[in-house]
Amino acid sequence: MSSEKIETREKILNAALKQLEAGHAASVRMSDIAKQAGISRQALYLHFPARVELLIATARYLDEVKxxxxxxxxxxxxxxxxxxxxxxxxxxxxxxxxxxxxxxxxxxxxxxxxxxxxxxxxxxxxxxxxxxxxxxxxxxxxxxxxxxxxxxxxxxxxxxxxxxxxxxxxxxxxxxxxxxxxxxxxxxxxxxxxxxxxx
Amino acid sequence: MSSEKIETREKILNAALKQLEAGHAASVRMSDIAKQAGISRQALYLHFPARVELLIATARYLDEVKxxxxxxxxxxxxxxxxxxxxxxxxxxxxxxxxxxxxxxxxxxxxxxxxxxxxxxxxxxxxxxxxxxxxxxxxxxxxxxxxxxxxxxxxxxxxxxxxxxxxxxxxxxxxxxxxxxxxxxxxxxxxxxxxxxxxx
DNA sequence: CCTTTCCTTGACACGGTGTAAAGTTGACAT
DNA sequence: ATGTCAACTTTACACCGTGTCAAGGAAAGG
The missing domain is CATH 1.20.1050 (Glutathione S-transferase Yfyf (Class Pi); Chain A, domain 2)
Incomplete structure (x- = not known):
């Protein structure tokens, strides 16, 4: 079902958060986030259409978490x-x-x-x-x-x-x-x- | 002599200033500056070793001018x-x-x-x-x-x-x-x- | 005329984003 | 067990920006 998809999505968001917190935020690459999440770079594009959308989703996720x-x-x-x-x-x-x-x-x-x-x-x-x-x-x-x-x-x-x-x-x-x-x-x-x- | 070289250098710096003032400063490209200065992109590298050095020189130039x-x-x-x-x-x-x-x-x-x-x-x-x-x-x-x-x-x-x-x-x-x-x-x-x- | 200096054009390596195609894996239904 | 579907993988590539390289042209000055 789609529960796995959601799990992966959260895995990505958490990975993005961790990379962004690690500093040099502006230069965090898609491949960095993918590596952090333990998935392939291309898989990111199955969940988010572009880098900027991933970052926007990450910001919203942070708002929820905090x-x-x-x-x-x-x-x-x-x-x-x-x-x-x-x-x-x-x-x-x-x-x-x-x-x-x-x-x-x-x-x-x-x-x-x-x-x-x-x-x-x-x-x-x-x-x-x-x-x-x-x-x-x-x-x-x-x-x-x-x-x-x-x-x-x-x-x-x-x-x-x-x-x-x-x-x-x-x-x-x-x-x-x-x-x-x-x-x-x-x-x-x-x-x-x-x-x-x-x- | 080197007077021409200096002229070109100032032409480049003025072009960079104009492009930076035109907005979207962070995304000004080397080709934009070259076009503004009326020279080839490669010629920029005859005067400055890298984009960042050109920008630093531009900042100093601005300090002088102003x-x-x-x-x-x-x-x-x-x-x-x-x-x-x-x-x-x-x-x-x-x-x-x-x-x-x-x-x-x-x-x-x-x-x-x-x-x-x-x-x-x-x-x-x-x-x-x-x-x-x-x-x-x-x-x-x-x-x-x-x-x-x-x-x-x-x-x-x-x-x-x-x-x-x-x-x-x-x-x-x-x-x-x-x-x-x-x-x-x-x-x-x-x-x-x-x-x-x-x- | 020859040399030197500055600049040109064209080609290319590299690294990043984003796309496309074909293959793999696992869960689930019948 | 077999077929099917979805998520993910790998490989490949197009595109764009920086920076490099090589070959050539134009103009000034001996």
Whole structure:
């Protein structure tokens, strides 16, 4: 039956995960994954039409295994806004190293492969929405005093969460390059020059 | 004489710049650059031993053309620390989009190519030193009140400057992955929870 | 005119992705 | 036990990118 097929599929996904975690993620080859899974390279193409599809499936598989959704849910159900924010930062902070390898691979392909670019943008959407939700929760507690502080705090949280690893995972953030740079410069100046970020 | 050779070399470097700026930087091919320069693909190898060396040379050429050093010097010679900080942020903020394409290419190669990894790390060193210098200048003006605020401000400035574009340019930041994540989480929490970042 | 330098064309090795064809293995039904 | 079907194997190959090699052409300078 198809149960064996599914078993092999999971064997492949686990092999891909192990190879991606082993480092040099962007350069993991189909033959590496096949060897890790103990099957022939051609068999990979019986389960996935192309390398990029295998990687996308691997990312989804990782989400399931690590139960990212459940962890993020905590950041929506905690009692106070401050607790919710803490849970949110914790969840994403732990997510980042787990998904790092897969993200590296997407990043390397996004210029040349449409599917990789789409997968990347999907994840970007998720973190943007997560950021907005966390800041709204904080606002509900009165921890931020004014509306335009909410906007600034969103920008800061977004910036913080999109540095290095997460950014390498997801890449283009939906903003234009110019807008991102201007915002970043403005925030750095405001924080260091003691502007009204702090209520 | 060798003047023609130098001319051709610059023709190649300008062609590489144009192709890198045109987008999809990581996937720019040798044949693309050759076509842009109006010469044969093989001729590129008469001037540069390999693709990665051509890209490294292109990055250096860009530094010269845009006179990055001079712009950064302003951030060291301005009258007050606050002015120096502003000049510093301005210089780096403008540098980022200029060097973006080349950085994308380095990022794509850093896993598989030793030379690309080294070039990347070199630029990382430069921005780290720049950050430290800017914050020292700010401290000299008394704009930051306590020593451990200096440390925090360094972290923030560093974080701000290393988001998205610059980070894609330079990648691994010398810190361990774990350290970077912990710092980022801590900073996000402190800023949003109104800790003592503001003096 | 001959030499040297720079560049050209054409061919090819190598390594990666993805495809195609034919053979093997094992489970399961009759 | 035999036939059948599905999953997987092996071998081969097309395609594309980097990098190398060999032979030849064009122009400058003695």
């Amino acid at each position: 139960d990212i959704d459940a962890r993020l849910a905590k950041s929506r159900t905690a009692a106070t806004g401050v607790e919710r924010l803490g849970a949110f930062i914790e969840a994403w902070g732990n997510y980042i190293p787990e998904i790092y390898g897969v993200g590296q691979a997407f990043l390397a392909m996004k210029d040349t492969d449409e599917a990789a670019a789409v997968a990347w943008e999907d994840r970007m959407q998720a973190v943007r929405h997560g950021c907005n939700a966390a800041v709204k929760a904080l606002k509900a507690d009165g921890a931020l005093s004014r509306d335009h502080s909410i906007k600034q705090a969103t920008d800061i949280l977004w910036t913080m969460l999109s540095v290095r690893n997460w950014e390498q995972l997801t890449g283009a953030c939906g903003w234009s390059q110019r807008r991102y740079i201007e915002t970043t410069k403005l925030l750095a100046a405001r924080i260091l020059l003691n502007d009204d970020i702090c209520k | 006179d990055i050093d001079a712009r950064l010097a302003k951030s060291r010679t301005a009258a007050t620390g606050v002015e120096r900080l502003g000049a510093f942020i301005e210089a780096w903020g403008n540098y980022i989009p200029e060097i973006y394409g080349v950085g994308q290419a380095f990022l794509a190669m850093k896993d598989t190519d030793e030379a690309a990894a080294v070039a990347w790390e070199d630029r990382m060193q430069a921005v780290r030193h720049g950050c430290n210098a800017a914050v020292k200048a700010l401290k000299a003006d008394g704009a930051l009140s306590r020593d451990h605020s200096i440390k925090q401000a360094t972290d923030i400035l560093w974080t701000m400057l290393s988001v998205r574009n610059w980070e894609q340019l330079t990648g691994a930041c010398g810190w361990s992955q774990r350290r970077y994540i912990e710092t980022t989480k801590l900073l996000a929490a402190r800023i949003l929870l109104n800790d003592d970042i503001c003096k």
